[in-house]
Amino acid sequence: MKINWGTGIVIAFGLFISFILYFVFTVQSDSKYDNELVVEEYYKHDAHFGDEMARIQNVEDLVQKPTINIVSNGVEIAFPKVFVPINIKGKVSLYRPSNKKLDFEIPISLSDATTLLIPKKSLAGGRWDINMEWQYDGKSYLSKETIYIN
Numbered sequence: 001m002k003i004n005w006g007t008g009i010v011i012a013f014g015l016f017i018s019f020i021l022y023f024v025f026t027v028q029s030d031s032k033y034d035n036e037l038v039v040e041e042y043y044k045h046d047a048h049f050g051d052e053m054a055r056i057q058n059v060e061d062l063v064q065k066p067t068i069n070i071v072s073n074g075v076e077i078a079f080p081k082v083f084v085p086i087n088i089k090g091k092v093s094l095y096r097p098s099n100k101k102l103d104f105e106i107p108i109s110l111s112d113a114t115t116l117l118i119p120k121k122s123l124a125g126g127r128w129d130i131n132m133e134w135q136y137d138g139k140s141y142l143s144k145e146t147i148y149i150n
Contacts, residue, residue, distance in 0.1 A: 055133070055142035068130060068145050074120040075130075075147065077108075083136055085110035090134030090141075092116065097127060108134055123149050 003011075059065060064080035079088060088110055096102035102124055108116060132143040 052142060055140045056144070058139055059141045059143050062141075066132065066143060068132075068143075068147060070147060070149065071117075072120075073117070075118040075123065075149075077116040077118070077132065079110070079114040079116075081114060083114060085112060085114050088114075088134055088136050090132065092118070093131040093133070094118070094123070095129040095131070096124070097129060099124075108132070120149075125149050 062080075064082060066077060066079045069076045069078065077092065079085070088108055090108040092106045092108060094104055094106075104122065106116070106118060110116060126149060128147050128149060130143075130145050130147060132141075132145075134141050134143075
């Protein structure tokens with residue numbers, strides 16, 4: 001049986017479509033290929049991008065900025081000594097890009113010390129994106145940082 005060029009093109013297209021559909025079904029059915037969003041409603045989140053940039057700029061304008069340090073018993077967030085600890089309010093959001101189920105938030109509530117400790121038992125090893133949203137003296141701030149836990 002002899003195959004002419006038209007039949008060869010149809011067979012090639014059929015094989016290509018089968019190849020593509022195989023990968024589409026494999027990715028959709030296998031949980032290993034799950035893609036998770038950082039935030040559920042990212043359109044709503046992105047609508048406030050200008051406000052977010054202003055809060056990030058507020059942090060950049062500070063002479064002394066809060067620091068995030070990895071210590072033996074967890075992650076320590078240290079605010080500068082010039083801040084009155086009781087006046088700092090806000091939250092620390094920890095996002096795990098590889099697993100949404102590990103994401104959590106901690107309120108910033110300081111009494112005497114200017115440090116906040118996130119226990120190591122709450123943090124699985126790997127990459128964590130930390131967003132600190134806080135207010136001090138009526139001004140809003142936003143700090144973003146990525147850390148790696150061993």
